[in-house]
Amino acid sequence: MEQLNQLYEQHVGENVFNPAHYAPVLNQHELSTFFQKWLTTIDLAILGELFFEQLENTLPLCGLKIQCNHSDFCFGLRSNNRYNKRLAVIQHDEQVAMIHYTFTRTLVAREWQILQQLHILFQNPLKNGLEYERIKLAATRDNLTSLGNRSSFDDTMHRLFSHAKRQPSQFALLVIDLNKFKQVNDQYGHSQGDKILVACADTISCCLRDTDFAFRFGGDEFCCLLTDTSIDSCQQITERIQQAFKEQDLLAQHGVSCSIGSAIYQSDDTEHCLFMRADAAMYRNKN
Structure with a gap:
């Protein structure tokens, strides 16, 4: 366990993680329970709220920030303590979002693996939400000035x-x-x-x-x-x-x-x- 924690501490600060260090922890039933809730919406604010509530009940999470091109979505309380971790969301080799996680304490190795597992699973619903947000933004913005229409x-x-x-x-x-x-x-x-x-x-x-x-x-x-x-x-x-x-x-x-x-x-x-x-x-x- 001590070796696993050392491995965790070496890679926890990176904004992308090495798949070689990733091992599934939650079973299919648990993952399905998470995923089914995310399928109920493509609205980024609601999707982020669901993700935050689920992680809050699973990990010592106290704050979440989804940072994308046009806006940020924040949930819970974020601070500048050393328990802030971030993971990127990649599509076609390009970063489309960054998710900042704030915890009340350092994660143990198993918790870090759970976070990676849920982060991977959350990426596709999040990408759908980002595409919906892009379409919605195009429909409500003036093309010339970028103000609301x-x-x-x-x-x-x-x-x-x-x-x-x-x-x-x-x-x-x-x-x-x-x-x-x-x-x-x-x-x-x-x-x-x-x-x-x-x-x-x-x-x-x-x-x-x-x-x-x-x-x-x-x-x-x-x-x-x-x-x-x-x-x-x-x-x-x-x-x-x-x-x-x-x-x-x-x-x-x-x-x-x-x-x-x-x-x-x-x-x-x-x-x-x-x-x-x-x-x-x-x-x-x-x-």
Whole structure:
């Protein structure tokens, strides 16, 4: 056992492990029990939650992080202690994800083998979840700016409304319309117009908090949904965006600015009402 533990300690820090050191520990019935649960979903968040709960009941696991290209999914508590281990998920000789495991103590050799066995088994369901996430992301992102599209805006608005109805909270909507964009587009062509739109999207995103959302609503119109926002903080973000437009080189070069209208959620609002208030405020500011 001491020799096995030495072998474990030598290889436990690697992000990929040597199959020669891998020996099946769980039997077919136990593996089938794990696998059957993973087949119930391809949603990455739910899949990760299932994986975390199963490992938590099998190993001294206290935290799990699935790190992929576009986002991270975290479960439980993670820390920077020495019991953090990571294993890669490989597809066609390329790393598609990295799974970080956090334990309450050092694993013994048998536990390390169980982790390797379950990690291998989990890879195919995870790859299916990653492909689903990629397709879902493509369906909800604007191809040009990489912001959320109209469909993503509608879904996020509906989700914030549902949350506010269940647990009273304030959020705000910003409607942003570009000024002088049409003249630039007509004079310099759509290629330059596309660069302007990308610059606007990047500028807006940089002015938001991590908990806020930005969307390209259509054409040269953008929207932002600001969570847990007061009137004062909404005004601060509005001013920050307008100032950032003035300081962005490409936008300043072409004199492109923006008009912004805002509206704070009220308990008797509908989604349509909230949007119309923000849209009307934007047109008042534009005029």
